[in-house]
Amino acid sequence: MTTHQALFLSSTTTPPTLQKLPKPTATAGTAIVRVLAVTVVPYMNEILSGVRPYPLSFPLIPGGTAIARIDSVGPDSVSLKPGQLVFCDVTIRARDDPDVQILLGIHGGGYPAAQRLMDGEWRNATWAEFAKFPLENLYAINENVVCNDLGYSVEELTTLAICAVPFGGLSAVRVGPGDSVIIAPATGYYGGAAVTVAMAMGCRVIAAGRNKARLDALATVYGETGRLISVLLTGDEETDSAALKSATRSPKGADAYIDFSPPQAGKSTHIVAALGALRPKGNAVFMGGIPGRIEIPYSMLMFKNLTIQGRFMFERKDVEKLIRYVENGILQLGQDIGMMNFRSFGLKEWENAVNAAKEQKGWGSQVLLRP
Known part of the structure; x- marks a missing residue:
C-alpha cells in the first residue's frame, strides 16, 4: 500500500476534506502506526474553526491521542515491532531540547522553536489510516493481558488518553x-x-x-x-x-x-x-x-x-506507569470507572464526531474516530 485515506485541513476557514495521500514511511527514530481509534476532545470544533486560536501549520492532518498497531519501524528501533498494540502520545518534544513541545495535529506551541516542530517533521497527525510518530511517543501495551485476560476493547483503552x-x-x-x-x-x-x-x-x-x-x-x-x-x-x-x-x-x-x-x-x-x-x-x-x-x-x-x-501534559515515565496500573488491575477502564458511553465514527463522519464530542457533557463519554 503506497497511499492512505486522511483528513486534510487547509485552514480554519474551510473544513477538513478526506483525501488520498502518500502513506508515510518510517525513518530513523520513527515508526508508522495503523490507527485503530483516535480520541476527539470536546473542544475540537473550536480548534478546527479557529475559535480557539491554537497555532497550527497549514496544511496538516489534525489528530489526537490514539490506540494503534505498529505497521513499520525505523532501522534503529530495538523494542517496538510490527503488529504490536501501542498507545500513541501526541506530545512531541524536541530531542535536543525536551522543554520545547507541541501537540501533534492540535497545537503548535506558539513560539518559534516549538512551531519549527510542526512546520517541518511533525505536521501530520492521526485523523488518518496511518501516522508517523517518534519511537519515544509509542508505548507498547501487553495485548494478551489487557485485551485477552482483562477483556478491554480498543475503545476502552482510549480512556488512557x-x-x-x-x-x-x-x-x-x-x-x-x-x-x-x-x-x-x-x-x-x-x-x-x-x-x-x-x-x-x-x-x-x-x-x-x-x-x-x-x-x-x-x-x-x-x-x-x-x-x-x-x-x-x-x-x-x-x-x-x-x-x-x-x-x-x-x-x-x-x-x-x-x-x-x-x-x-x-x-x-x-x-x-x-x-x-x-x-x-x-x-x-x-x-x-x-x-x-x-x-x-x-x-x-x-x-x-x-x-x-x-503542568503541561505528562512525562514518559507517567505513561509507562499508568499502563502498568491497567495491566496490573490497579486502574480499571470502561464501565467500572463510569465510562459508560463510547461513540465511534469513520473518517467520512468526522463532522458528526466533532459535533458529538462538543455535545458530550463531562466525564463518562468518549467520542472516537475509527479510521
Whole structure:
C-alpha cells in the first residue's frame, strides 16, 4: 500500500476534506502506526474553526491521542515491532531540547522553536489510516493481558488518553496512598478522569463542582470505597473553602489540589477556595484552560508556604506507569470507572464526531474516530 485515506485541513476557514495521500514511511527514530481509534476532545470544533486560536501549520492532518498497531519501524528501533498494540502520545518534544513541545495535529506551541516542530517533521497527525510518530511517543501495551485476560476493547483503552493528563499532574505533586486531593471542577472531561486516577493512586478524593447530578454520578461509582467525598460548590469562597477542608478529615487541610478550570472560569471563586483548604506546605497543580489571568491570595500562599505549579501534559515515565496500573488491575477502564458511553465514527463522519464530542457533557463519554 503506497497511499492512505486522511483528513486534510487547509485552514480554519474551510473544513477538513478526506483525501488520498502518500502513506508515510518510517525513518530513523520513527515508526508508522495503523490507527485503530483516535480520541476527539470536546473542544475540537473550536480548534478546527479557529475559535480557539491554537497555532497550527497549514496544511496538516489534525489528530489526537490514539490506540494503534505498529505497521513499520525505523532501522534503529530495538523494542517496538510490527503488529504490536501501542498507545500513541501526541506530545512531541524536541530531542535536543525536551522543554520545547507541541501537540501533534492540535497545537503548535506558539513560539518559534516549538512551531519549527510542526512546520517541518511533525505536521501530520492521526485523523488518518496511518501516522508517523517518534519511537519515544509509542508505548507498547501487553495485548494478551489487557485485551485477552482483562477483556478491554480498543475503545476502552482510549480512556488512557484522558487519564494520562491528570496522572501527569498528580505525579508531579507526588501524591500517593493516604493523601487527600481536592479536584475542582471534578465533573468535566479531565476533572472526572482526575477522580478516577486519584482513586487508583490510593488517595482520599474531595470532588468539587456545581452540578449535583454529575457529582452524584461519581459517587455512584466510588461511594462504597469511603474515599470519595463530594462537595457542591456555592460560589462563596469562605463557605466552599470550609466545606472542602472539612471533607479532608484533617484539621490542617488537604495535601494537594489539582485544577482543570475551563476557559470561561477565570473569575470563578473555586480556585481561591481550594487553595484555602490546603494544609501548610500543600501543593496545587494547574492544568486547565483559562487563557488570561487569575487572582491569587498572595499573603495566604506565603504564610502557608504553599507550592503552585503548572503542568503541561505528562512525562514518559507517567505513561509507562499508568499502563502498568491497567495491566496490573490497579486502574480499571470502561464501565467500572463510569465510562459508560463510547461513540465511534469513520473518517467520512468526522463532522458528526466533532459535533458529538462538543455535545458530550463531562466525564463518562468518549467520542472516537475509527479510521
